[in-house]
Amino acid sequence: MINRMTRFAAMILIGCLGLTQQLQAQDENGGGGFSKDRLFSGGSISLGFSNNTFQMGANPMLGYSIADWIDAGIVVNYIYTSYRDVYEFNDRLRQSLYGGGAFTRLYPIRFLFAQAQIEHNFIKQKYIPNGGGSSASATQGANSLLLGAGYSTNRYPGSGQPFFYLAVLFDVLNQQYSPYTDAYGRSIPVIRAGIQVPLFQGGR
Template sequence: MLLAGLPSRAQDDSITVRNGNEINPYQEKGFKKERLFTGGGVTASFYSGGTVLGVSPVLGYTFNRYFDGGIVLNYVYTGTRDVYEYNDKLRQHVYGPGVFARAFPIDFLFVQAQFEENFTSVRYTPATNNNVNPGKYNANAPSLLLGGGYSTGRANGSSTFFYVSIMADVLKNRNSPYVDVTYGPNGEERIRILPIVRAGINVGLFQNRYGRY
């Protein structure tokens, strides 16, 4: 009797085989290493008398299909010649940490808020055989960058994509690397916000061969 009942019971137990390209509706709660991502962007600009090089690596976490967050490190080097006279040099280093949050109302569009604390070091070297003294300048400033951008497609369960964004520093600190400081005819200081255009890549960590967690 027991053996006779086994085939019928086996037919009642259904076995479901899930397509690896389909999204698993079951999501585990708590921290998942598969939600971690890295990436960032690079900057490279060369022009007559100047060079700009930069890098901004990130480490982030995908909380759900709508929100990402993480930390970022910034470094930008700017070298310029013939600033005030022929053959003088100006070297600037900007570096600092930051935290960011991104919201994706649509898979390919996002809004972003990023807080940074940037440190600036400037060194001026006058031309040879000049009576002008060399100079140094150090400063730091907080920045709150707000803006948005476009990604190549952030599918549910995937943290790997390319993106481009535009943001602005709404704090307008005079020592921020994202503002331009000028002076009016009466010596009044004017601070103008500069648009920040960035492009980069997010790379999901510990994800399976389908690029999903």
């Protein structure tokens, strides 16, 4: 089931980004299609937590509204995560993450959306054993596929007005070093609240 969801989401992302490039090429050739008033920026802050895990991060983005019901773009990540009771009671694992990826959002209703986001992240970890013994550091990499849904406020396509959104996402790949899993490898909910700002819209 997860493999099917992974392939489906990846196909959506590749298709959306490919369509954006095609529209831009049409505009450069005089065929119309790409329009700079469909570009948007913005970003989100994220929180994730479970019994022994805390996470916070920031995610600036740049995107393009392919249609009034579909957005696609790229995102940059910075996430800090703290784990406790990883290998023994009261030990700690701290990690800082840098990375990026691509996303798409589908709006079946003006204020509700489904989101798929594929990422590759570089993770720097520091392990602190119980009792304050010698710590150890390591650098890892991980792919993630975030799937979920969200809610937006005051979203009116073509109005040129910024709007806020709230999304809940889960990493369905669940790789070993994913920043979106707890100390036991279980996927944790990632809550992202952010703003989307049209860059050149004056109303279409």
